[in-house]
Amino acid sequence: MATLAGAMNGPGADRLSALPWEQTPLGPRAGWPGSLRAAIDLMLGAGAPCALFIGPQLVQMHNLAFDALYRDGSAATRALGRSLKRDDPDSSLAKAAGEVFAGRSILLASQGWTIGASPGTPAFNLSCAPIRDESGQVGAMLVLAFPVTSPARLDAGASISELQHRVRNLLAVVRSLVARSAESSDTVEDLAAHLDGRIAAVARVQGVLLRNPHAGVDLEGMIRDELLTQSADQDRLNLGGPEIVLPPKAADLMTLAIHELATNATKFGALSQASGKLDITWKLDQAGARGQQLELVWMELGVAIASQAPRRQGFGTNLLKRRLPYELSGEADIEFRPGGVVCRIAFPLAPVAAMGSSSVWGVTTTAGDDA
Amino acid sequence: MDVLLVEDDYYLADDTRRVLAAAGANVAGPYARVAESLSRVAQGRVDCGVLDINLGEGPSFIMARALKQRDVPFVFATGYGREVLPDDFNEVELLEKPVDPRLLIDAVARACRKHETSEV
Known part of the structure; x- marks a missing residue:
């Protein structure tokens, strides 16, 4: 009972x-x-x-x-x-x-x-x-x-490790940027200007990612920011494409790529001449087994012939021709044609899981993690 | 000597590749992804590995376990501290980024030597 x-x-x-x-x-x-x-x-x-x-x-x-x-x-x-x-x-x-x-x-x-x-x-x-x-x-x-x-506070120990990892990685990347900028700069002034711009671009994207680590980076907003830092005249720009959120890794690379293109356009291309226009468009393609692919076309118009192709393969070309395939399985073509530069960048918009969460971009990653 | 290099950042991968090549190593890779690294290891023997822990998706020890299973010595080159290492990697050297090229070469040499001695 x-x-x-x-x-x-x-x-x-x-x-x-x-x-x-x-x-x-x-x-x-x-x-x-x-x-x-x-x-x-x-x-x-x-x-x-x-x-x-x-x-x-x-x-x-x-x-x-x-x-x-x-x-x-x-x-x-x-x-x-x-x-x-x-x-x-x-x-x-x-x-x-x-x-x-x-x-x-x-x-x-x-x-x-x-x-x-x-x-x-x-x-x-x-x-x-x-x-x-x-x-x-x-x-x-x-x-x-x-x-x-808040994911960042979910596990205090892990987030400190994560922060440590990011800071060390960032330092290593900056060190590498310095070395690479030195290789492709002719004078100290040249090097200083290049480095300043590149580190500022890295800092901008890191700032966006730190403020909201799980949100990624809005493609159009990022492009506008990069063009704004070059004081590009809004009337000469045409931007168009669907709303795209870039995962952190793609955001890193694309910010630097757009920075390089914009710097080049300001020095020699569409943003350096009154007649110049800049057309940036992007779209998502269903690329079969690879899933969605982002294709972005940067097209400069109305540039007088005076501007020539760079004398040698520089930092920007290396970024698009080597780093893009390596990190994002992407590809790029750059053409220096009469009228202006045309650059086409394409890469699979594979989901990249942010720290501590498996499917931030709605799709889970492929290889299973260790048991 | 064939050294497997796994590092997802292109610049760091390329820097490390140059360092290893300059020291006389035959670099397998660099590879940015686990799948490619695994298939390289499956294809043929490497003598040593230099592994990043985070390939963009948080810490992962898939490659470390794969090398351990094949009895290939390796070192970690990473932004993480030792506290993220599972216990079975207590003996493995960890180099913190940014990695000093000389320390890297020394660590690779040490890992290989230690491995040879343990096999005798």
């Missing part, structure tokens, strides 16, 4: 039932009030991570989902039936209980809050609310945990 009356229902009920409750401040299960049993069933049945801290001693119970807040399953199980007030009175959760038992609901932001969790444990915000007993007094604190949604 007593066992039936004290039965607990829901996932994780067995391990709770098995505890020697008569040795805790709560006493034997048969004596628990109906309000407490109802709260326990609600907690166990909740899909979200949920816990109860019962009575003045804050005796802990939680459902299986709440185990995610702990370093491992055994740490989570050890906490069951323990008094938070006795074990960890200085924790922010124990302090929150003071407020909650006074009848107030509070939200604990994840910062600084752990219950024995390691730094790699996903961060959770905790919503703490009072549960009243039959007499109207607060008898327990209900804690609902929900993951911090």
Whole structure:
């Protein structure tokens, strides 16, 4: 009879039932009030991570989902039936209980809050609310945990590694840009001007990506920004194409490519002469097995013959002829024809998963990661 | 000596290729993608590997495991610190980017030597 009356229902009920409750401040299960049993069933049945801290001693119970807040399953199980007030009175959760038992609901932001969790444990915000007993007094604190949604804060340890990786990579790329710019510059002034422009272009795209790492970079916005830094006259521009969001890697490369083309046009091409016009159009092609392919055509018009093809293969040509195929499996043609430069850039717009998320661009990546 | 080079950034890949070639290595690659690197390894023996950990999709150890399975020594050249390495790569050298060319050559030589000694 007593066992039936004290039965607990829901996932994780067995391990709770098995505890020697008569040795805790709560006493034997048969004596628990109906309000407490109802709260326990609600907690166990909740899909979200949920816990109860019962009575003045804050005796802990939680459902299986709440185990995610702990370093491992055994740490989570050890906490069951323990008094938070006795074990960890200085924790922010124990302090929150003071407020909650006074009848107030509070939200604990994840910062600084752990219950024995390691730094790699996903961060959770905790919503703490009072549960009243039959007499109207607060008898327990209900804690609902929900993951911090910002991907960057999901895993503090991992995001620091990720940041470290990006910074080091960026430094390596800058070092390489310097070396490559030096190879294709004739004078120190030339080198300084080239480097300044290239690093600024890299900085612009990094800025956009850092502000919103999961959104990618809008193609048209990026092209307009690059042309704006060259003070290109809007009347001479014609831009057209569907809305395209470039994944980070493609954004990096394309920003630098557009920067090189725009710089060249400003020095020698369509943006250097009153008669010049610049036409930039793009479209998406269904390229069979490769999926969608982005094709962009940069066409300069009305440029007097005076402008000649560059004397040698420079940084921009290398970018389009070598880096584009290597990094994006793309291809490019550049023609220096009478009237102006025509450049065609094409690459598969393969989805590139951003850090920590598998399908930001709606399609999952091919090779399965390591098990 | 055939050295497999896996690095997704073109400039870094090309720089490292030059460094390895200048030191007398025969560079297999560079490869920007796991699939291409795997098929190169499947085609024929390489003596050593220089591997980036992140090929644009977060840390991955597919290539490292493939080389380990084939008993090919390798080093990591990466922007990450050691903390991202799974335990089975505790013994593997990790060079932090930007990688100093001399340190890279030394590390490759060390990895190969260590491997030879362990085989005896």
